[in-house]
Every structure is written in C-alpha cells, then in structure tokens.
Amino acid sequence: MAVNPELQAELDRLGRSLRERLVELITELTPGADLTALFLDVPTVVEWREPPLYHYAALFRGMRPSEVPAAELAARAAALLGAAGWEVRTWREESEGRPVCMVGGSRERVTLKVRTGDHTSSVMFEGETPALPLSEPREFQWPEPIRTEETVTPGFVLCYECDGLGACSYCGGRGWSLGGDGLRHGCRGCDRRRYCLICRGAGQLAFSELSPYQLGYYRDRDPG
Ligand SMILES: [Zn+2]
Numbered sequence: 001m002a003v004n005p006e007l008q009a010e011l012d013r014l015g016r017s018l019r020e021r022l023v024e025l026i027t028e029l030t031p032g033a034d035l036t037a038l039f040l041d042v043p044t045v046v047e048w049r050e051p052p053l054y055h056y057a058a059l060f061r062g063m064r065p066s067e068v069p070a071a072e073l074a075a076r077a078a079a080l081l082g083a084a085g086w087e088v089r090t091w092r093e094e095s096e097g098r099p100v101c102m103v104g105g106s107r108e109r110v111t112l113k114v115r116t117g118d119h120t121s122s123v124m125f126e127g128e129t130p131a132l133p134l135s136e137p138r139e140f141q142w143p144e145p146i147r148t149e150e151t152v153t154p155g156f157v158l159c160y161e162c163d164g165l166g167a168c169s170y171c172g173g174r175g176w177s178l179g180g181d182g183l184r185h186g187c188r189g190c191d192r193r194r195y196c197l198i199c200r201g202a203g204q205l206a207f208s209e210l211s212p213y214q215l216g217y218y219r220d221r222d223p224g
C-alpha cells in the first residue's frame with residue numbers, strides 16, 4: 001500500500017491531539033500514573049476496506065487519589081477539557097447497581113471518555129481518533145499470466161485451473177476480494193495464499209505427472 005503522506009500527516013496530527021489531551025488528563029487527575037503504558041505510537045486498522053481505515057486509539061487505567069471523590073474528579077476532567085477547547089458532556093451510568101461518573105470530550109472528531117466511580121479507585125481513560133484511509137483508492141490491476149501457449153515449458157501444459165495465470169484466478173493474487181459490504185473478505189479460492197493452488201503458482205503442470213482426473217481437462221489436446 002502506497003501511503004499518502006498528506007493523509008498520514010492528518011491522522012498523525014489527530015493522534016497527537018488525542019495523546020496530548022490524554023496525557024494532561026492522566027497526569028492531572030491520577031498523579032503518579034505510568035505514562036509509558038499509554039500506547040499511541042502506531043495507527044491500527046479499524047476496517048479492512050479498500051483502502052483500509054486506520055485510527056489511533058488508547059485505553060489507560062489510572063488510580064483515583066483517595067481524597068478526591070469521583071464526582072469531583074469528573075468535574076475536574078470536564079473543566080480541563082473545556083479549557084482546552086473541547087466539547088464536553090457529562091453523564092451518569094450504573095455499573096452493577098453502582099453509580100459511575102462519565103465525562104466525554106470531542107474535538108475534530110477525536111473523542112475521549114473518562115470513567116470513574118466512588119466504588120472503585122480506577123479511573124479509565126479511553127480515546128480514539130476518527131478512522132481514516134492512509135492511501136488513495138486504487139484500481140486493481142489484474143496480473144498478466146506467467147505462462148502462455150507460447151511460453152509454456154516443453155512437456156508441460158497450461159494449468160487447467162488458472163490457465164497460466166499462476167496467481168489465484170479468483171482473487172487475481174490479492175488474497176481477498178471486496179464484498180458487497182465494502183469490506184475485504186479472505187479469498188476462499190486460494191485460502192488467502194494468493195497463488196493458484198493447483199499449479200502452486202507455476203501456471204503450468206508437467207503433463208506426465210497429471211492424474212487421470214486431471215487428464216480429463218486435456219482430453220482435446222493434440223497428443224503430438
Ligand atoms: Zn494454476
């Protein structure tokens with residue numbers, strides 16, 4: 001996949017914005033947290049479309065200082081986000097009958113959530129960038145056959161399955177095909193192996209080694 005530097009730069013910028021905000025919230029709200037556990041280094045694939053969609057995402061657990069009630073920590077989180085120009089939303093949820101304070105923030109489609117409750121010392125920080133493509137959509141080029149009637153080795157015949165293509169003749173050697181849902185589906189023709197399973201990618205078969213069943217494909221062949 002040829003990465004488009006502009007698309008990559010845009011996703012990286014959003015990833016940095018997310019990281020910056022998470023680092024601030026974590027250090028302010030759960031002092032002493034080990035930030036090396038905040039993994040936001042590489043974007044990951046969200047959906048195998050064509051082109052695939054990537055995002056940065058992180059989940060981090062900090063410890064609520066015992067003297068800070070959950071509601072107060074949530075209010076601080078909301079204030080920090082608001083001060084940084086993020087849209088803020090606070091709400092309450094229940095977890096196994098116990099109240100949980102939730103704070104949500106969003107900016108430029110980057111979203112994050114802070115979750116805590118008085119029943120636990122955990123503060124969960126969660127965030128993700130929007131899912132974006134890193135490359136332009138590309139028209140797939142069906143491969144050229146690696147063997148033709150002109151180039152087949154003497155004593156060999158073109159593979160009856162791929163007709164000399166060598167690559168899997170179902171997926172053209174990509175190992176997947178696009179489904180009606182817009183997602184990549186592993187090719188069942190080659191079991192994602194990309195090459196023709198009959199000739200193992202050679203495009204041709206040794207005539208003397210054909211099984212009686214395989215010979216059936218070449219019944220019309222001139223024995224000379
Ligand atoms: Zn083949």
Ligand SMILES: [Zn+2]
Nearest residue numbers: 168171187190
């Ligand atoms: Zn295939």
